Amino acid sequence: MKEIRVCAGGACIASGEAAVRDALLKALKEKGLEDKFKVVETGCMGMCSRGPFMVVDDVVYNKLNPKAVNEIVEEHLIHGNIVEKYLMELPSKERVKEAFKEHPFFSKQVKIVTRNLGQIDPGSIDDYLERGGYKALEKALKEMKPQDVIEEIKNSGLRGRGGAGFPIGLKWEFAAKQKDEAKYVVCNADEGDPGAFMDRAVLEGDPHSVIEGLAIAAYAIGAKKGFIYVRAEYPLAIERLTIAISQARNRGFLGKNILGTDFSFNIEIRIGAGAFVCGEETALMASVMGYRGQPWPKPPFPVEKGLWGHPTVINNVETLANIAWIINNGYKEFRKYGTEKSPGTKVFALAGKVKNTGLVEVPLGITLRELIFDIGGGIPNGKKLKAVQTGGPSGGVVPADKIDVPIDYESLTALGTIMGSGGVIVLDEDDCMVDVAKYFLEFTVHESCGKCTPCREGTRTMYEILDRITRGEGTMEDIDNLEELAQVIKESSLCGLGQTAPNPVLTTLRYFREEYEIHVKEKRCSAKKCRDLISYVIDPNACTGCTACKIACPTNAIEGELKKAHFIHQDNCIKCGSCMDVCRFNAIFKVSPPITDEETEKAVEFHLTSKNS
Amino acid sequence: MDKRYQALEAYMKEVNYDSSRLLNILHKAQQLFLWLPPDVLKFIAEKLNIPISRVAGVVSFYNFFSTKPVGRIQIKVCLGTACYVKGGDKVMERFLEELGLQEEGQVTEDGMFSVHAVRCVGACSMAPVVLIGENDFYGRMSPDKVPRLIKKYRQVAEKMKQEVGENA
Structure with a gap:
């Protein structure tokens, strides 16, 4: 039975994955192919701007809809012909099966954290086991002492992927040294930075990797209980984690005497309730204990006095998804990627004014330029890059002339911003x-x-x-x-x-x-973004009098007869931009500072000269 | 007793009346009641044997909990960075305008709709995005797509009203 993988990541769901899946199932049934093909819904495949995706015989089809699916079933599944119009553009036709490796969006990526995303059914522990899942836990429990695990992670140089970049091995060592009967490990899955969605993708697409990482952390520090604190905004992640935890328990990877050893460990899910501050570790702990999510002063640090006053290690989702890989492959292999001080990879969520939006995992140390232009495909609509915002509300902007700086914790800090959780929002000349x-x-x-x-x-x-x-x-x-x-x-x-x-x-x-x-x-916004500092103006030479803008205008600020140039009355205009959105003739432009009706002619004249020059 | 209270009590029993699970319990309550009326908070406080001030304090702290009635169909407009950059605010305005609401959080007269701004929902590549109800997700939104969506959900609302009517 052949597998057809359909991406069911957040973005693909938003662009109609359910309809694509249903059409596929229906077509398979109608053509009597149900016994030959198995449809698997996977986690995020990464290239969100081109979803929905499906993969069959290693051929990647993108931008799908139900009609496309029917064509592919008929042509590809029945007749064995590749349907070219739904392929991603590739260097050569011979390499069609290598799209996930050779397309510029994927060729620079190194998949450690996202190793199983798009490859497995997140609802199936067998899929995870087939790809080497829980081998690292077994290795840790049976072949390594807790101190060995800590040494391995220390040697790997893995740093916290939630934002601050604290060395994980050290954190675990501090907690391990505490003499306390009760210790806790917590997975921080309160991904709240606007623009970051890597933790969501991992939780939804490969929940067992997080559970395995958390179990290894617990073994290393001597904790018997763990919490996963997930934000309520991610119901699918909560659902998949719940399923994964019970599967792991049934198979003996969680619970009493795991894999026949003395180690016992259980995980409970705690659901947040929409407070960004709960991503901060002390606030998170308050919330886990059922209180208002307000932080408390450090020291004492959570590794000394955390949940209910006991030593607590808090690691973020992406950090934990690295752990099993490092235990399996060894720290030396991990250090092959990244830089001396920032080893390994980082998952970035590429969004904003960039052609290929999505999730990418790249070795640390690559430059923002590579990330935005090579992988992201550059800025759409012929606009110029103005700046890159990293690190969400805790970070800052990197101007276009500094994007050759390598991405690592120290370099970004030197620029005044932070790595943060990995949100990268690309801003162009239209952003103020x-x-x-x-x-x-x-x-x-x-x-x-x-x-x-x-x-x-x-x-x-x-x-x-x-x-x-x-x-x-x-x-x-x-x-x-x-x-x-x-x-x-x-x-x-x-x-x-x-x-x-x-x-x-x-x-x-x-x-x-x-x-x-x-x-x-000058009371002027050079990006023409700040509403109070701009005016919308119609260029009478380009306006065809189609009345689309007049109909769209919510305040009746636009005057004009059919087939005659229209005019915007500034006093009535609320600058909502609806007119510009609907104009098909590029006849509406913005000026700053704002103008009066009388100044319209002058503004048009100026607009035409600057357009021509 | 109201069946919803029974269901809530059953859930609290399931988690051993553990007050550290207060957030999960409140989520359950809000799922049952759509919002958190004072009597429900009192009920929870009594069953968990904690002061009502703690329950109310937690409720008022977190954005997800509502002490005001909300529409049966909630329209959540994402105003995260990417959505904002791509015009999420204009989508929001259009929803309010079309539903005749003054501000976010208000409920339409028939109790069916309310519009809420939400922070990043994690689908920035589809910006701007709108979430209607629990699961219906609309990416690459624009103000002119709003009227059609509202038309669609008015039909859903009519169905809901009929169902409520049948059960009553």
Whole structure:
């Protein structure tokens, strides 16, 4: 029986995977092929912008819909002909079966964490076992002492993939040395950075790899109980983890006397409830214990006094998904990838203004340029790269001229941003840096838990200043205050959330200060993004009078008769941009600073000269 | 007693009335009641033998828990970075406008719809995205796709109303 793998990652589900799967099952039934082909829904295959995907005979079909599936069933499955129009474009036709290795999106990737994604049915422990699953746990329990496991991980140089990059082996060693009967391991699956979705993909696509990693961690430090703290926003991940845990228990990989050894270990799932701060480890522990997710001061560190006052190791999903691989293959093999100080790989979620969006796992040390242009395929619509945002609300922006810096913990920190959990959001010339900073601050204001004053009050004040600037009401003093406030919040906040919250502002100020000053001095937004500082204008020479914009306008700000050039009345315009979205003739453009109706003609004239030059 | 209370108590019993599982219990309660009325919080506090202030404190802390009624069909518009960059805010505005709501969190007069902004749902490559109900996911949204979606869900809402009518 041949396997047909259909990607059921989050993005493919969003682009119609269910319809594709149903069409496939229906076609197989109709053609009497049910006994010959088995349909397996897998985790994320990575190249989210081209879903839904299916793989049969190693041939990868992309951008599928039910009609495409019927064609493929008829042509490929029955007649054995490859249906070319649904293939990804490849260097040569002979290499059609190597798409996942040789397409530029995949060729630079190294799959350690994502080794099973797209390969197995996440609901099947047998699939996981077939690919060497739980071998590492067996090896650790039967051939290694806890200290050996810790040594192996220490030697591998694996660092925390959740953001801060703390050496995992050291963390485990601290916890192992604590003399306490009760110890805990916790998997931090509270992936909250906007723009990051690698943990979700791993939890949904290969839940056993996380369970195995957590069990090995527990063995290393001497814990009998573990928690997986998953955010409530990931119901599918919770469902798959629940299934995987009970499977592991039934097969004796969890529970009492695992694999016939003295080691006993159980895992419980705790569900978050939509609080970003719970990704911070002390807040997370408060939440696991059923309290408000507010952080407490460190030290004592969780490895000394964590859950219920006992030593606790908290590792993120991606970190744990590395563990079994390292135990199986050895630290030397792991160190073949990455850099001296940042060994191994990192999974990045590529999003924003980039052609190939999706999940990529690459060796640390590659450059942002390779990530965005080689793997990501560059910026769509002929636009220019302006900056790259890494590390979510705790990170910052890297300007276009610094993207040749290698991606590792230290280099990104030197640029003022952080690796964070691996969200990479590509920004182009249409993105306003003040607006981006404001967006992140709004996020932090909303997510600040309120316990300490610098974060609670400080981020709000920063947000208010940014809001003033984007409305054209800022002063030069505001910019200085913003910078000073940012430093104070960084130094005096209680937890990581507040300490890193100013980073988006600090980095945009560092690299794009001029843009702030233009907002203040000229009341102008150079990216033409800030609503209060722009006007929408119709170019009467390009307008065909199709009335599409007039119909779309929610405030009746557009005047014009059929087949005659239209006009936007600025007083009525709320700058929603609907007109521009529906215009098929490229006749609507934006100007900054905003104009009055009387200035329209001049604005059009200026627009035409700058367009022609 | 209301069947929903019975179901909630059964769940608490299943987890041994363990107060460290308060979040999971509240999730269960909200699943049953759609929101968390004061009586339910009191019920939970009594059964777990913890002060109601702790329950209320936890409820008010987390975004997921609602102490106000919500629409039977919740429309969640993602305003995560990628969605925001790609115009999620405009999609949000259009939903409010089409449903005649003043602001997010409000419920339509018939109690069927409410619109909520959510933080990143982890499908940034499909930005902007909208989540309707529990499982229906719409990627690459734009304001002009909103009216058609609302039309679709008005039909779902009608069906729900009929079902409720039949059960009553």
